[in-house]
Amino acid sequence: MEGKMDEDRALECYDKSLELNSKKAKILLRKAKLLLRYDRHTESHELLDRALALGDSPLPNCFAYWLTVPSIMESRLAIAKWRARYQHGIETLMAMEGTLDDLKESASGSFELAYHDEDDRPLLEALSRLFRAKTPELNYTAPHIAAWQPPHNRRIRIGFCSQFLVGYTIGKLYQGLIRGLDRQHFEVVLIYPPQVKRDAVRQALSQSCDGAIELRGRQAEWQAQVAALALDALFYPDIGMSPATYFLAHARLAPVQLVSYGHPDTTGIDTLDYFLGADAPLEPQ
Incomplete structure (x- = not known):
């Protein structure tokens, strides 16, 4: 009312x-x-x-x-x-x-x-x-992409980027994946767009990872901040749920960029290389 x-x-x-x-x-x-x-x-x-x-x-x-x-x-x-x-x-x-x-x-x-x-x-x-x-x-490309080589004698550095990795469906759905990645083989960084709420789920997830950042400024500054991480892979759980991650995904910020089914649709973005699904059947969108 x-x-x-x-x-x-x-x-x-x-x-x-x-x-x-x-x-x-x-x-x-x-x-x-x-x-x-x-x-x-x-x-x-x-x-x-x-x-x-x-x-x-x-x-x-x-x-x-x-x-x-x-x-x-x-x-x-x-x-x-x-x-x-x-x-x-x-x-x-x-x-x-x-x-x-x-x-x-x-x-x-x-x-x-x-x-x-x-x-x-x-x-x-x-x-x-x-x-x-x-x-x-x-249409930005991170500087480390041109000379990137597959990890050798170091961990794979992967970033998870979403504003919903908090006490929300996405945070609850993906916390097992984030926590379960073997830290002997993976260095895990959480990437939050600006003004994401700070709650117990966000705090616990951040503490379970090797790092967590909150983006500042405008689009070009976000791109530079993610590029500075020199990621091997960048995972977007829910493209389509938020303008911030939709637009960020248009940049090439990691050699491998993935999306999953936080939002039930394709993205149409050609800088996303893979869709990470599950054993359960999914209807094509």
């Missing part, structure tokens, strides 16, 4: 601002993004149409316009319609000039695609190519 009241108050403020200036694109965009947050897509896209028609359409706003889908669909026909719109949006954005300066502003809506019971690989591969084209800094 409190969240609904906050939503209503915020929308009232935007409405009053628009009464004073109905052609203020920035206000239209802010209200549209708030409506997106509350899954009110039809209203949001009407406002985005109005804002873009005013000519104030920097690339991040166009991402928000094209790359969102409702969390709940009323029919298979609606799913098909929104997915076609999403594909057209990727093509439209690829043809636009400009780059993304702040990835936080580029909503992608890809999380919801996993729940359509469709083949997401073509869409997600196209989405990854779009982000690479519009954010060149994603």
Whole structure:
């Protein structure tokens, strides 16, 4: 109830601002993004149409316009319609000039695609190519990659990167794997994106490993901080659950990069080399 009241108050403020200036694109965009947050897509896209028609359409706003889908669909026909719109949006954005300066502003809506019971690989591969084209800094390669040799007379250095290696499903699911790796053969480092909660699970996992770091700064700084670890392998348990790890995975930060099924979908990212599964059968996504 409190969240609904906050939503209503915020929308009232935007409405009053628009009464004073109905052609203020920035206000239209802010209200549209708030409506997106509350899954009110039809209203949001009407406002985005109005804002873009005013000519104030920097690339991040166009991402928000094209790359969102409702969390709940009323029919298979609606799913098909929104997915076609999403594909057209990727093509439209690829043809636009400009780059993304702040990835936080580029909503992608890809999380919801996993729940359509469709083949997401073509869409997600196209989405990854779009982000690479519009954010060149994603295409980073760690300095140690070029001269890397398989470990000899040393342990394999592996990093686990996720914001959910805490008291959450992912932390509970992967703590056995992390703790169980033979420390005679593996040097294990935990890598947390910024502002991850500190709880008992995180503390216990960190203490069980050879090291743990929390990334600081912006994307390029995250890449440099992981690159400084000179990893042999980098494991992402849950690509798709968080923008932070999704974008970080576009860089080549280790000679071998893996993903697993923390999120039930493919990634579409060509710098991920392997999928680590289990004996239990998994439906292809």
